Amino acid sequence: MKIKSNIAVSDNGFVFDPNTGDSYNLNNTAAEILQMLKSGKEETEIIKVFAKKYDVDETTFEQNFYDFLGMLNHYNLVEENRG
Amino acid sequence: MEKLRYERPVINKIKAGVPDKFGMNTKIKIMPEIEGIPVKDIINKYGSPVFVLSEPKIRETYQEAHRAFSSRYPKVQFAWSYKTNYLDAICKIYHDEGSWAEVVSGFEYDKALANGVPGSKILFNGPDKNDEDLLKAIENSSFIHIDHFDELYSIIRLTKNTDKKAKVAIRINMDTGIYPQWDRFGFNYENGEAWNAINRIMLSENLDLVGLHTHIGTYIMSANAYAVAASKLAELAVRTNRKFNHNIKYIDMGGGFASKNTLKGAYLPGKDTCPSFDDYAEAITSALINSEIAPDNLPILFLETGRALIDEAGYVLGTILANKRLSNARRSTIVDIGVNMLFTSFWYEHEIYPAQECSLQTEDTAIYGPLCMNIDILREAIQFPLLQKGDHVVIPRVGAYNMTQWMQFITLRPNILLIDRDKNIQIIRKKETNEVFKQMERVPDHLK
Numbered sequence A: 001m002k003i004k005s006n007i008a009v010s011d012n013g014f015v016f017d018p019n020t021g022d023s024y025n026l027n028n029t030a031a032e033i034l035q036m037l038k039s040g041k042e043e044t045e046i047i048k049v050f051a052k053k054y055d056v057d058e059t060t061f062e063q064n065f066y067d068f069l070g071m072l073n074h075y076n077l078v079e080e081n082r083g
Numbered sequence B: 001m002e003k004l005r006y007e008r009p010v011i012n013k014i015k016a017g018v019p020d021k022f023g024m025n026t027k028i029k030i031m032p033e034i035e036g037i038p039v040k041d042i043i044n045k046y047g048s049p050v051f052v053l054s055e056p057k058i059r060e061t062y063q064e065a066h067r068a069f070s071s072r073y074p075k076v077q078f079a080w081s082y083k084t085n086y087l088d089a090i091c092k093i094y095h096d097e098g099s100w101a102e103v104v105s106g107f108e109y110d111k112a113l114a115n116g117v118p119g120s121k122i123l124f125n126g127p128d129k130n131d132e133d134l135l136k137a138i139e140n141s142s143f144i145h146i147d148h149f150d151e152l153y154s155i156i157r158l159t160k161n162t163d164k165k166a167k168v169a170i171r172i173n174m175d176t177g178i179y180p181q182w183d184r185f186g187f188n189y190e191n192g193e194a195w196n197a198i199n200r201i202m203l204s205e206n207l208d209l210v211g212l213h214t215h216i217g218t219y220i221m222s223a224n225a226y227a228v229a230a231s232k233l234a235e236l237a238v239r240t241n242r243k244f245n246h247n248i249k250y251i252d253m254g255g256g257f258a259s260k261n262t263l264k265g266a267y268l269p270g271k272d273t274c275p276s277f278d279d280y281a282e283a284i285t286s287a288l289i290n291s292e293i294a295p296d297n298l299p300i301l302f303l304e305t306g307r308a309l310i311d312e313a314g315y316v317l318g319t320i321l322a323n324k325r326l327s328n329a330r331r332s333t334i335v336d337i338g339v340n341m342l343f344t345s346f347w348y349e350h351e352i353y354p355a356q357e358c359s360l361q362t363e364d365t366a367i368y369g370p371l372c373m374n375i376d377i378l379r380e381a382i383q384f385p386l387l388q389k390g391d392h393v394v395i396p397r398v399g400a401y402n403m404t405q406w407m408q409f410i411t412l413r414p415n416i417l418l419i420d421r422d423k424n425i426q427i428i429r430k431k432e433t434n435e436v437f438k439q440m441e442r443v444p445d446h447l448k
């Protein structure tokens, strides 16, 4: 999943979408994921990194992660064509 | 390497120009324990969902309410409104505190007797008392609060065959400036029906008019409505005294005080808007004391407070079953507490708290019960933190009406626990089993 290239993400988790003028808040984990996605990391890789770094098992994280990606999609923050 | 604390990722859209209601903070309160006992331990031992009542809280609230009235008025008597919560253990706590019983059916009447309340300390309300109920109440010298003329004439007829006088009061409905006006119970004040009923009773040799009763409604947020009601009852007492030289022994103001729950559609939380016991007490007792009733004849003030006495002492504990996204991407969370056991979720925006540490992030969430029914909604929209399947939640202020109005629908009713004054947990109603239901059903031979 690719984040639209003109979406701005600040370090403290503030997201601005110039296409719509909408802005969003992210919590720390969400900000980290967004940065990884922006830098082109694969989804499977992100899951591995998180399960290692955080106190969470892979299945739980995977569920939360795809729920989160669903929200990014809902807010139109991702490119239409995947990959 | 030690792992970092995990919080599930969330993204929230910032809505410009939409402030929180009155700038209320959305800081997340958690409720990890009830009376010092961890929620997790209670659920592990007694299952989920489970109701928990606090005996210390029941007693403390009762004493607070009693003090509010007895510090302002010489003669005060509470009667526990059975329908609000008629678990025997709960009723016995109120009786132990000095409360009489207020009942509205033969079933409740017998329950009060079985709980050790003498007949002479039972107030019998309601439109449904059959001859058997009435006779029993007459024999036991209970106070019969007459609801309609058919009942009045039944009592006149029944007392012909006994040498006991029936001790009666009439229930009176009236305009107290609040909406809706409950005019379906009792005799109306404004149109003179109540005065007619008083006259009819005073002419009857076998009926002793001892009291005047009203119950103006429930969850009444205006203390002033009680002042109006008390003045009208006092006026009737004075008129009765003038015409018949007969003293009314008590004035019963019924129940109806609001609890701190928030009604659906209310803009501000109930905690901020509900009058205190002192407010209600001041309104009622001033109206009586300032009435034309002679100081020597001041009637006993009866109160049938239900909701406001017990709501705060009850909790229901439950568990998250699942999180989902609705088609518009809103979060929905399913818990194992349904409207079948939490009847009051039809009236209240119940508060719901996580029972364990959770993320500080909240999301606009719909909270649904477990029933496969569209009506099973606990909260349509609440800013709720992100809980995972298996996490526990606590819904406070559920002590009133749920444990009597709940229904056996789709799931069985859960355990009810009492935390006593020594912090021991006692089961006061066992969770239902399939066996209980089987016992009551019969399958005709041709279907066996």
Ligand SMILES: Cc1ncc(COP(=O)(O)O)c(C=O)c1O
Pocket (backbone or CB within 6 Å): B081, B083, B084, B102, B125, B126, B215, B217, B218, B219, B254, B255, B256, B257, B304, B305, B306, B307, B308, B400
């Ligand atoms: C006659 C009577 N008294 C007392 C009550 C208790 O009312 P509440 O729980 O509002 O205090 C009720 C409840 O409907 C009632 O009908």
